[in-house]
Amino acid sequence: MAKGPVPQTGDDELPLNVDEDVVIDERAFFAKPAIGKKSALPAQPAKEEHYHGHRERLRSRFREHGDAALADYEILELLLFRLIPRRDTKPIAKALIERFGSLSGVFGAPIALLQEVKGVGETVALDLKLISTIAHRTLKSELKGKEVLSSWSSVIQYCHAAMAHEAREQFRILFLDKRNALIADEVQGRGTVDHTPVYPREVVKRALELSATALILVHNHPSGDPTPSRADIDMTKTIIDTAAPLGIAIHDHIIIGKNGHVSFRALRLLS
Structure with a gap:
């Protein structure tokens, strides 16, 4: 089909200097479905994210063998499952360990530095610091008195x-x-x-x-x-x-x- 300026002759006609293929595609995309008509395509089942099986395998290893069966980044993954439920947290856990050197380094890091790691927002950073505070208070309570x-x-x-x-x-x-x-x-x-x-x-x-x-x-x-x-x-x-x-x-x-x-x-x- 020839491309080029399209003459403008009325309300339903194409604007000047617009590609006909682009306009047809956009109209088809935004068109409202006909009332009372069923879609010709069958409904597609929701896609299960690839990391769901990985999460369950990690949980099973922790449940059956304890923390000794998991690397530091995997322990952090288990925690991040709860804090970031709809994302693959493995790359985030690895990036945190790489940036701060260890689990204790992650929990000891300032909130601002935690947020510099891709995937860690203010809420997750605050939750990590809360867990760190709980650990400190637990150790301190063992000394009191x-x-x-x-x-x-x-x-x-x-x-x-x-x-x-x-x-x-x-x-x-x-x-x-x-x-x-x-x-x-x-x-x-x-x-x-x-x-x-x-x-x-x-x-x-x-x-x-x-x-x-x-x-x-x-x-x-x-x-x-x-x-x-x-x-x-x-x-x-x-x-x-x-x-x-x-x-x-x-x-x-x-x-x-x-x-x-x-x-x-x-x-x-x-x-």
Whole structure:
């Protein structure tokens, strides 16, 4: 059929410079079906998405063999099934693990960074942080009121979950009573990627307000390397010297990195 300008002669005629094939196609697409007439084509059954079978297989493996049968990204997939029910979540789970390095890295990541991963919107990011918060609170509840020094592995697990993936340095204090039971856990300062201002007098003042007789100092190194700096050592000594005359002991100073921790007591850096 010849193509080219079409003369305009009336309301039902084609507009100028419009391809006849295009117009015919559009009219056919938008045409209303004739009333009372049945479609000549049989109704097509709803297509089952390819990932539905995959989801059920993952659930079955988890149900029958537990988490040991699944990779980290598959565990994350199981969770994302609930948060994103109508999408294939395998590529999203893999992208999250690749971006943040591990499951703990995913749950420790800031909301803004989570949303940079394709497929993760604000709602999903908030849900991931909620789950992370529940995990932190669970670990913290295991410490509350218990003799902390006899639950040292729980202390390390809690501090790692709370601080290892923070993008900025954070200085935290665990306040203990005379039985070394946890009274309070407070973040005393937040700083930059490599420094947090710490004021020894404020640390001691808060300990007196809580009637604490011992402290465990904790801070993180966003670089991932928990090795103490000269400034870390000097600051710890100043706090010890300020607290000792008031009968407040410093049991330890722990530095948390992404893949480990360092204890000042273990390194014999506490005098």
